[in-house]
Amino acid sequence: xxxxxxSIHGSWSGRLAFILAATGSAVGLGNIWKFPYIAGENGxxxxxxxxxxxxxxxxxxxxxAEVLLGRRGRQSPINTMRTxxxxxxxxxxxxxxxxxxxxxxxxxxxxxSVIAGWALAYVYRSAAGTFTGATAEGIASIFRxxxxxxxxxxxxxxxxMVMTMIVVARGVRSGIEKAVRFLVPALFxxxxxxxxxxxxxxxxxxxxxxxxTPDFSKITANGVLIAMGHAFFTLSLGMGAIMxxxxxxxxxxxxxxxxxxxxxxxxxxxxxxxxxxxxIVFVNGLEPGAGPGLIFQTxxxxxxHMPGGVLFGTLFFVLLVFAAWTSAISLIEPAVAWLVExxxxxxxxxxxxxxxxxxxxxxxxxxxxxxxAEFKPLSFISIFKDYTVFDLLDYLTANIMLPLGGLLIAxxxxxxxxxxxxxxxLDMGDGPGYRLWYALVRYVTPVAVLIVFLNVTGLLDFxxxxxxxxx
Ligand code: PFF
Numbered sequence: 001x002x003x004x005x006x007s008i009h010g011s012w013s014g015r016l017a018f019i020l021a022a023t024g025s026a027v028g029l030g031n032i033w034k035f036p037y038i039a040g041e042n043g044x045x046x047x048x049x050x051x052x053x054x055x056x057x058x059x060x061x062x063x064x065a066e067v068l069l070g071r072r073g074r075q076s077p078i079n080t081m082r083t084x085x086x087x088x089x090x091x092x093x094x095x096x097x098x099x100x101x102x103x104x105x106x107x108x109x110x111x112x113s114v115i116a117g118w119a120l121a122y123v124y125r126s127a128a129g130t131f132t133g134a135t136a137e138g139i140a141s142i143f144r145x146x147x148x149x150x151x152x153x154x155x156x157x158x159x160x161m162v163m164t165m166i167v168v169a170r171g172v173r174s175g176i177e178k179a180v181r182f183l184v185p186a187l188f189x190x191x192x193x194x195x196x197x198x199x200x201x202x203x204x205x206x207x208x209x210x211x212x213t214p215d216f217s218k219i220t221a222n223g224v225l226i227a228m229g230h231a232f233f234t235l236s237l238g239m240g241a242i243m244x245x246x247x248x249x250x251x252x253x254x255x256x257x258x259x260x261x262x263x264x265x266x267x268x269x270x271x272x273x274x275x276x277x278x279x280i281v282f283v284n285g286l287e288p289g290a291g292p293g294l295i296f297q298t299x300x301x302x303x304x305h306m307p308g309g310v311l312f313g314t315l316f317f318v319l320l321v322f323a324a325w326t327s328a329i330s331l332i333e334p335a336v337a338w339l340v341e342x343x344x345x346x347x348x349x350x351x352x353x354x355x356x357x358x359x360x361x362x363x364x365x366x367x368x369x370x371x372x373a374e375f376k377p378l379s380f381i382s383i384f385k386d387y388t389v390f391d392l393l394d395y396l397t398a399n400i401m402l403p404l405g406g407l408l409i410a411x412x413x414x415x416x417x418x419x420x421x422x423x424x425x426l427d428m429g430d431g432p433g434y435r436l437w438y439a440l441v442r443y444v445t446p447v448a449v450l451i452v453f454l455n456v457t458g459l460l461d462f463x464x465x466x467x468x469x470x471x
Contacts (some may be wrong), residue, residue: 003073004251005073005074005083006074007074007075007076007169007247007248008075008341009247009248009337009340010171010247010248010342011249011250012177012248012249012250013177014253015250015253015258016248016255017177018245018248018249018250018253018258019261019262020177020181020184021177021179021180021245021326022096022236022242022245022258022262023180023184023238023262023265023266023332024179024183024184024323024326024327024329025241025245025260025326025327025329025330026181026234026235026236026262026263026265026266026327027121027184027187027244027265027266027323027326028112028173028315028321028323028324028326028327028328029112029115029116029270029320029324029327030233030234030270030327031234031269031270031273031297031323031413032191032269032270032273032294032320032323033115033268033294033320034121034230034233034234034290034292035051035224035230035234035270035273035274036273036278036294036295037272037289037290037291037292037294037295038226038230039051039211039274039288040278040281040287040288040289040290040359041288041289041291042218042219042220042223042226042227043071043215043219044210044213044215044218044288045209045210045211045212045213045214045215045218046214046215046216046218046219046223047216047218047223047226047227048211048212048214048227048274050219050223050224050227050228051227051228051230051231052267054227054228054230054231054448055101055231055234055263055266055267057440057444058228058231058249058406058440058444058445058448058449059231059232059235059237060259060260061410061437061440061441061444061445062232062235062237062238062260062264062406062409062410062442062445063235063237063242063262063263064255064256064259064409064426064437065135065409065413065414065422065441066237066240066242066243066246066409067242067243067245067246067249067255067259068171068244068246068255068260068413068422068425068426069081069084069243069246069409069412069413069417070240070242070243070244070246070247070249071246071247071249071251071255071420072084072425073243073247073412074247075247075337075341076098076240076244076247076334076335076338076340076341077097077098077101077239077240077243077244077334077336077337077338077339078095078098078099078101078102078184078334078338078466079095079098079341079342080098080243080247081094081095081096081097081098081412081461082094082095082098084412084417085341085412085416087421088416088417088418088421088452090412090416094412096418097405097408097409097412098240098243098334098338098406100239100401100404101238101239101240101241101243101334102239102240102334102335102338103401104238104239104397104401104402104405105239105240105331105332105335106331106332106335106354106361106399107361107393107396107397108233108239108331108397108398109328109331109332110166110358110359110360110361110362110364110365110393111362111364111393111394112324112327112328112331113157113160113161113164113328113358113359114153114156114157114362114364114365114366114390115292115324116157116160116321116324116325116328116335117153117155117156117157117159117160118146118147118153118156118296119317119320119321120156120159120160120317120321121146121152121156122296122300122317122320123314123317123318123321125142125300126300126303126310126313126314126316126317127310127314128348129302129310130142131301131303131309131310131313131465132304132309132310133299133304133305134300134301134304135301136284136285136286136297136301138250139297139301139304140293140297141299142296142300143293143296143297146211147293147369147370148369148370149370150366150367150369150370150371153193153366153369153370154363154366157362157366158359160321160324160325160328161355161358161362162355162361163325164325164328164329164332164355165332165351165352165355166351167325167329168329168332168333168347168351168354168355169335169347169348169350169351169352170347171347178342179322179326180326182242183224183319183322183326184265184325186315186319187269187319187322187323187346188268188269188272190312190315190316190319191269191272191273191276192272193312194276194302194312194316195272195275196275197276197302197306198276198277198278198279198280198302201279201280201302202279202283203278203279203280203282203283203284204275204279206278206279206282207274207275207277207278207279207280207281207282208275208278210278210288211271211274211275211278220431221452221455221456222383222456223450224455224456225399225403225452225453225455225456226398228399228403228448228452229398229399229400229402229403230396230398230447232402232403232405232406233397233398233402234266234270235262235263235266236327236330237400237402237405237406237409238401238404238405238406238409239331239334239401239402239405240334240404241330241331241333241334242330242403243334243409244330244333244334244337245330245333247337254427254428255425255426256426256428256429256437259385264394265315273295276302277294277295277298277299280298280301280302281294281297281298281453284298284301285297292390299313299316300313300460303316303370316351316369332351332354332355332358335350335354336350336351336354339353339354349462353461364389364390364393365388365389365390365393366373368388368389368390368391369388370388371389372388373388375388375389376388377392378392383456394465403449403452403453404449405447406445406449407446407450410441410442410445410446412444413441414438414441415442419438422438
């Protein structure tokens with residue numbers, strides 16, 4: 001038996017703290033902002049079904065793999081992969097899997113923070129009563145004013161990045177642990193209230209039908225890739241965030257049980273958000289495929305007309321900011337942990353270096369919503385013809401980098417690492433549970449990810465790929 005390693009960054013106080021921190025990482029803008037709008041853009045039910053399937057057969061097993069690698073390596077993902085590759089007698093290049101994760105986290109956070117900035121701006125607008133009595137058109141114009149103004153976006157993005165750097169600089173244990181204990185339950189309560197509003201407001205069944213009646217004629221191969229990519233994104237998988245959180249996990253905690261709990265909570269939040277948003281969309285004659293502005297153009301209508309809307313609206317956006325915050329921290333943590341380990345800088349400097357670089361890169365996203373709104377760099381590729389720089393960044397990270405990262409994590413944990421090692425780390429005995437996990441990660445995940453990739457690229461025949469897209 002190998003001697004147990006210790007993390008130099010400390011550890012969670014226990015199982016609940018890990019569940020809350022990992023749930024804090026998983027539950028974020030992905031659930032409340034992104035899931036509804038991509039489900040809307042990709043036709044609803046069939047997309048949701050593919051997404052749920054991906055969570056169950058790919059997401060949960062990969063989450064277990066990431067936690068087990070993290071807990072075994074007990075370092076930042078780059079060094080964890082290096083150590084575990086050494087231990088397994090594998091190629092040292094595996095550490096670049098950790099490196100790719102750091103890059104993915106950097107790219108994701110650069111745009112994530114801009115969207116979190118919108119949520120911050122909406123806290124302020126709600127509290128000021130801006131939405132009270134406003135029409136759908138009025139609210140759409142408030143949204144356009146915000147996103148059309150790069151300076152305002154920059155200010156909110158800056159504030160959010162500073163908030164993120166502060167928590168990361170102080171170390172995650174006391175800050176995040178305490179915050180999530182209250183915030184995660186509060187978010188659930190508010191979402192359920194919003195569902196109550198949607199239920200009473202009419203069109204609830206139309207919303208449910210849209211979300212849960214699969215119509216496979218509405219989904220494309222690219223839609224399947226987006227659903228799979230989102231399963232990775234929403235569970236924070238494929239880039240080392242859950243791996244680094246796993247590296248702070250106490251020895252005896254069950255990895256399987258905690259991974260299932262985290263995934264269920266995450267899925268529940270997404271479903272509650274979808275069920276609150278689509279009825280409001282339909283009652284107000286809005287477009288489900290409205291894109292990234294969807295929740296910012298729908299929920300304020302509800303807040304503007306419900307009793308106590310100023311209070312609940314403000315609370316909701318505050319919670320959305322918190323949900324984004326606890327995810328942002330996990331996006332930057334792999335880079336910060338690595339800087340501390342390898343560059344011998346303090347956490348404070350590490351957080352500032354990584355944070356400032358991410359902040360600067362965020363300008364690309366800010367400009368995508370205004371000055372560069374018509375700039376479509378890959379318009380010669382048909383599926384990307386309408387994609388702005390922000391859309392491309394999101395597509396590249398969520399739909400390509402995370403699934404590829406997840407695929408390699410899967411390959412490493414069952415094809416490279418010794419079976420005895422994963423058996424020991426998962427600590428659930430060599431029974432049906434372990435065997436199911438092993439088979440899913442060994443065959444199902446890699447094959448599923450590859451099939452989805454090949455399907456999408458197969459659809460893009462040479463002419464479609466490089467020919468001029470139709471206007
Ligand atoms: N899971 C987060 C969300 O759904 O908003 C986003 C995210 C966090 C993605 C951390 C990836 C990650 F490593």
